[in-house]
Amino acid sequence: xxxxxxxxxxxxxxxxxxxxxxxxxxxxxxxxxxxxxxxxxxxxxxxxxxxxxxxxxxxxxxxxxxxxxxxxxxxxxxxxxxxxxxxxxxxxxxxxxxxxxxxxxxxxxxxxxxxxxxxxxxxxxxxxxxxxxxxxxxxxxxxxxxxxxxxxxxxxxxxxxxxxxxxxxxxxxxxxxxxxxxxxxxxxxxxxxxxxxxxxxxxxxxxxxxxxxxxxxxxxxxxxxxxxxxxxxxxxxxxxxxxxxxxxxxxxxxxxxxxxxxxxxxxxxxxxxxxxxxxxxxxxxxxxxxxxxxxxxxxxxxxxxxxxxxxxxxxxxxxxxxxxxxxxxxxxxxxxxxxxxxxxxxxxxxxxxxxxxxxxxxxxxxxxxxxxxxxxxxxxxxxxxxxxxxxxxxxxxxxxxxxxxxxxxxxxxxxxxxxxxxxxxxxxxxxxxxxxxxxxxxxxxxx
Numbered sequence: 001x002x003x004x005x006x007x008x009x010x011x012x013x014x015x016x017x018x019x020x021x022x023x024x025x026x027x028x029x030x031x032x033x034x035x036x037x038x039x040x041x042x043x044x045x046x047x048x049x050x051x052x053x054x055x056x057x058x059x060x061x062x063x064x065x066x067x068x069x070x071x072x073x074x075x076x077x078x079x080x081x082x083x084x085x086x087x088x089x090x091x092x093x094x095x096x097x098x099x100x101x102x103x104x105x106x107x108x109x110x111x112x113x114x115x116x117x118x119x120x121x122x123x124x125x126x127x128x129x130x131x132x133x134x135x136x137x138x139x140x141x142x143x144x145x146x147x148x149x150x151x152x153x154x155x156x157x158x159x160x161x162x163x164x165x166x167x168x169x170x171x172x173x174x175x176x177x178x179x180x181x182x183x184x185x186x187x188x189x190x191x192x193x194x195x196x197x198x199x200x201x202x203x204x205x206x207x208x209x210x211x212x213x214x215x216x217x218x219x220x221x222x223x224x225x226x227x228x229x230x231x232x233x234x235x236x237x238x239x240x241x242x243x244x245x246x247x248x249x250x251x252x253x254x255x256x257x258x259x260x261x262x263x264x265x266x267x268x269x270x271x272x273x274x275x276x277x278x279x280x281x282x283x284x285x286x287x288x289x290x291x292x293x294x295x296x297x298x299x300x301x302x303x304x305x306x307x308x309x310x311x312x313x314x315x316x317x318x319x320x321x322x323x324x325x326x327x328x329x330x331x332x333x334x335x336x337x338x339x340x341x342x343x344x345x346x347x348x349x350x351x352x353x354x355x356x357x358x359x360x361x362x363x364x365x366x367x368x369x370x371x372x373x374x375x376x377x378x379x380x381x382x383x384x385x386x387x388x389x390x391x392x393x394x395x396x397x398x399x400x401x402x403x404x405x406x407x408x409x410x411x412x413x414x415x416x417x418x419x420x421x422x423x424x425x426x427x428x429x430x431x432x433x434x435x436x437x438x439x440x441x442x443x444x445x446x447x
Contacts (some may be wrong), residue, residue, distance in 0.1 A: 003375070004029055005116055011123050014131050021060045028053045028214065029116055031061055036108050043103045050111060054091060057115075066131060075136050079126055082148075084116060085171060105396060113392055117361045129239050147171055150241070150275055154288055157240055159273065161233075162210045164281040173278035175268035176362055177355035177370035178285045180204045180321065182227065182261035183369045184234055188242075188252065195254075198235050198291040199264065206284025224314045229312075233255070233304075256305045257318040262345055265356060267291070269338050285369070326355040332372040334363040335407065336390065340430070344376065348441070360389035367399050369430055374445060379408040379419060379427075387422055405441065 005026050012019045015393050017228030032049045061083045068076045094111045101107040128134030151168050158164040182202045207230050212222075215229060219271065235253070247361075259267075268289075275290040305313050330353045333344040341356040348354045355370060357363040366372075377391070379386035386406055393399045403425035419427045426444060428437050 004121070006034070008442060010118065011120070011267070013128050013133060017227065018064055018067065018127065019062070019128075020126075021056075022119075023056060024132075025053070025060065025119055028056060029112060029119070032108075032112055036105065036112065042346060046103055048109075053115065054095075057119075058087060064129075066145065066323055071130075074132055075126075075129060078136060078347040079130070080125060083124065085101065086122075090118065091282055109392070113388065114361060116388075117359060121359060136247070137383070140313060147275065147277075149290075150371060154277065157237060158279070161237065162281075162283075164210070164283060166279050166286075168277065168283045169280050169285075170278040171276070173276045173287050174287065174358065174362065175265050176357060176366050176369070177261055178203055179372075180402070181261065182222065183261060184231065185255075185257040185259050185264075185265040186235070186238055187255040189254050196290060197267075197289075198238055198403055199291075199310040200238070201264070201285075201287035201289070202230065203284035203286070206281060206286055209283040220255075222318065224311060225320060226312045227258075228310065229320060231310075245439065258305070258314065260320070261355065262349055265345070266342070269342060283409070309391070310442060329374070330355070330370070330372040331441070332357065332366055332375045334358075334360065334381075334386075337378070339380070340407075342432070349440055360385075360392060363389055364392060364396075367393065367396075367402070371399075374425070374441065375402055375404045376407055376428075377404050377424075379406045385438075387418075390422055390424065403444070405444070407437075 007023055009021060028049070032046065032053065035045055035049055051297045065076070065080055065083065065290065068079060072077070094107075094114060098111060112259070126136055127136055129136040129335055151171070155166045155168070158166045171406055178201075182204060184200045186200075187195060188198070207222055207226060211229050211233055212226055213343045215226070217357045231273065235256075243413055259329075271291045273289050273291050277288045279286045279288070282312070296382050328351065331348055333341055333348075333354060335341050335344070335356075336358055338358070341358065345354050345356060355372065357366045363375070363377075368374075375387060381389075386408075393402065406419050406422075406424050406427040407430055408419060408427060409430045426440065428440050432440075
C-alpha cells in the first residue's frame, strides 16, 4: 500500500463536523499505514489502532445519519443502507480475516486497503450528494425492505429448484466480470411507459453444475441444448419471482436476448438499476439485475430470440464465446473514468477478451474471478491510486506475475520517474493516439 492518504479539497462536502471527522479518519488510517510498515511496532499496536478506527467510523456514521435526518435528506435510506452494509458485512468479514491470520501483514494491508478505498469512494459520491455537490451512484435502488424481500425470494428459489445453499455477496453489484459468463436479458412490459429489463448473469460452471447435472450431461462446456434448457429454466425462475410482486402480474415477456459482456457492461454504464444483487451459490456465481421502469433501446446489436431462430442464435452466441476462450488473451482495464473504460473496451474488444473495473477494489475482485493476461491500470485514481493497486496485486502470490501497464495522463519528467520507479511491465500516456496505445499492448502480448 502507499505510505499516506492525501487529503484533497474535493473531499470537503461543506459540512464542518463531517469534513472534520473525515479528516480524522484519514489521519487514523495514515497512522495505521505507518505502523504496518514499521517492524518495531507490535501486533498489539495494529490491533488497537484498527479497533480505534472501527469505533471512530461507527460513531461518525451515527452522527452523519442524524445530520441527514435533521435536514430531511431524501437519500437518507439509501445512504444508511450503504453504512449498514459496511458496518454489518464488510467490517465483520475483514475482522474475521484478521483474527484467522493472527493479524498477519497481508490481512492488515487488506483491511487498510478496503477501508481506505471505501472511505474515499463513499466521500466522493454518497457524502457529496448530501449537500448537492454530487449524485449518489445508487440513488435508484428500491427501498431496503424490497431489497431484502427480493434477496430472500432468490435464495429460497435457488434452494427449492437446485438445492443450492446461497449467500448474498453484494446488494450493489456493479457489473464486474466473473469468469466465463452467460448474460441473459429478459424484457417485460405492458406498454412503452412500463417496461422492466431483467438481466440474469450465470457463471458457466453454475449452469453445468445445476441444469447440466440434472440432464445427466457430462460436457465440460455449455452446449446449445444446455443454454436452451437454461433459458426456459430462467424464464420460470423470473416468473416465480414476479408472483411475489402482484403489480407486475400483468406484464408479459416481450423480448429476450443473449448479451456479450461488453453489451451488458454498457447497460450498467448508462443505467441505474433498481436491483443489482450478486450471489455465491456454492456451485458458481449468479447475479440478478433489474432496470425499471423504462427499457434500454435495442441499439446494442442484440438479436431478439424467437421460436424460429432460437437454436441458431444460441449456437452463434456460444461459438463467439468459444472463439474468445480459445483465441483471445484477456486484458483487465482499471480506470475511474467511464469514458476511458468504454474507449478501451472499443479499442481492444475485437482482438482481446476485455473486462473493466472502476476502482482498485473492484479490480481485485475481477482478478480473483477471472485472471487476465495483462492489466492496464490508471495511475491516478481517487480511491486507491495506481501505485497502491499495484502494491495490492503484487502482495498476492497468485497475481504477482501478471504484467501491469500504467495508463497515465501525465508525461512530465517527475511523474514519469515515479511511474518507472514502481517497475511496471510498461507505461503508456493517455495523450497518445488510440492506435499507438493498442500498438504498445499488442507488441508486448505478441512477444
